[in-house]
Amino acid sequence: MNIYDISKQAGVSIATVSRVLNGSSSVKPKTRKKVLDVIEKCGYTPNAFARGLGLDSMNSIGILCADCSDIYLAKAVYYIEGNLREGGYNCILRCCGYDLPNKQRAVNLLLAQRVDALIMVGSSFIEANPEDNKYISDAAAQVPVLMLNADFDCPNVFCTMCDDFKATLEATLALLHSGIEDILYLYNSRSHSGLKKLSGYQAAFTSKDIPINKQLIQFYQGSREDIPGVCRFLNELKDQGITFHAVLASDDMLAAGAVKYAKSQGLTIPDELSVIGFNNSLLTECSEPAITSIDNHLETLCSQLVKICISTLNGEEMPQKTIFSGELIQKATTNLK
Amino acid sequence: MNIYDISKQAGVSIATVSRVLNGSSSVKPKTRKKVLDVIEKCGYTPNAFARGLGLDSMNSIGILCADCSDIYLAKAVYYIEGNLREGGYNCILRCCGYDLPNKQRAVNLLLAQRVDALIMVGSSFIEANPEDNKYISDAAAQVPVLMLNADFDCPNVFCTMCDDFKATLEATLALLHSGIEDILYLYNSRSHSGLKKLSGYQAAFTSKDIPINKQLIQFYQGSREDIPGVCRFLNELKDQGITFHAVLASDDMLAAGAVKYAKSQGLTIPDELSVIGFNNSLLTECSEPAITSIDNHLETLCSQLVKICISTLNGEEMPQKTIFSGELIQKATTNLK
């Protein structure tokens, strides 16, 4: 069943059938109806591959994501997919982990699938060594590249992000203002955004002329899902004599681990330990007490990103960077002024 | 840059280039090298659309999921995508919510994209009214349909699932054996699998000749992410005079709400309230105490499902149903024998 069959049965040419299907140029209402009736009767669906070949596009967007089972990235993928769907696009999803070769491979495979654009979800796509980011600019030479929560300067790369630096700066200042100075900064990702948060933390101390205790900057190497592991890690720090009265974590999972740590030590929250997480995810509500967290308006970020994506594909000129502010959502693990 | 350009530069025919690219029939090593060198030099990538048109396949699988931001479904999508990727397939992801029209629409759009198979992630795809499931059998008439955690009898539909009935039966029996009879069954989905769990719960009582208190079967209508809402809901039940000493929840989010409820009432866990969740997700570890939960071996389920998918596409005869057993993972919210 192809366009020829339809054209024969409707007694028109294939061009007319095609026009009816695409609503491109004008077709006489009577003809349109005749064609639509035949299409309906036959249950005909145009062949997407042939259409793709002719138009050089199948309206599909490649979504790259280190790990779509991550509670935060999953939400991002969800919002992005939803917005693209609304816009009439298909999403080809590829999880690629955190290693460069896999990321490169994933990009190449998506480009080979002839996606219209590439969306990189999460800051893990930017490598510390600038030369390693060639894979991004190479991709951008072929299709628009959209990055969520990453900051990368390159033509045809569009970044939509939360100002992690500012958000962390403000959260740290809020803790300092409430009189807590021994704040543990706990992070689990050396990604771009993890480091921006770290500098926000540091900037807060600098702005107050308070020296930074390097022991209070700790990197957690364990699995991203191992909350008991985070708890153990903090207990080990404590055993090493490192003391702190607040934990500022680069994500909610680490914050949840900190809450568990407080429980294991019999510390009251927030009096003896304040905890601030990042992303304001479901985990903040699951934990008891509910965790204060920095919300980065993920839904807005994603809808904006997709808007830019689609507009760019339609040939509109779009801003290369779109930056939103984070927002500290106070819950029960802090007692800030 | 197309196959003709390559064939010209390599001094061979396009058929030979095609054969080199596909490794189909034999090509003289010398010729192969010559062609590969030209391909390499030109950075040529075959046009996936033309390939799709010729082969009537772009090696892509449609993944349908009610909501890929759901902590459990996201993991399923992750495992499925990973296995498909390993097998050389692309994933077209479409979230479609829980309503029939959207599900139908999503299926049709994926079929219009000419996917090789359709994977439905989660039990939400089966409608209560059998007639409404025609959209599944219609789809199965075109491509293999694989269902995760759903049980549907239809040619060309392959189901991979956990025996929710048995798992819930065993969990309920374990509670009964430890002397708790007023067990609240709390669920938030009238999906297929939600109802199977319910019947497991009921069967446990029946097998022990204990009457079932209908007040202890409660449906939570709120959002799937609203843990405080679950807590409020349970408090309302308490206010209505409904008492219980255990909560068996159809997922971990509800169980986390139950733990919050115990806190709000000052009940000790597990002495005054036992809690059992479902899925053994990250939430079980985030909650304090960690929640006893039924693990349904999602990773195994998914890898099996994809294996069946790929084998079926390769023309192998595969079993229509694959059933695994769940496993009760004891943590700190129960004190079972």
Add this chain to the structure above:
DNA sequence: TTCTGAAATGTAACCATTTACATAAAAAAC
């Protein structure tokens, strides 16, 4: 009625592959 221009429709080229079949080259058999 004829002319003019716009609207509707048709023709045919093009998109870039795969592959059945034909043919040429090489290897094996005689």
Add this chain to the structure above:
DNA sequence: GTTTTTTATGTAAATGGTTACATTTCAGAA
């Protein structure tokens, strides 16, 4: 050194759309 068989390669016809351009149709003007 032929003939036969096997292996390697080429030719050309699909695959099923889109669309530039050519042609027809038709309404309104002269």
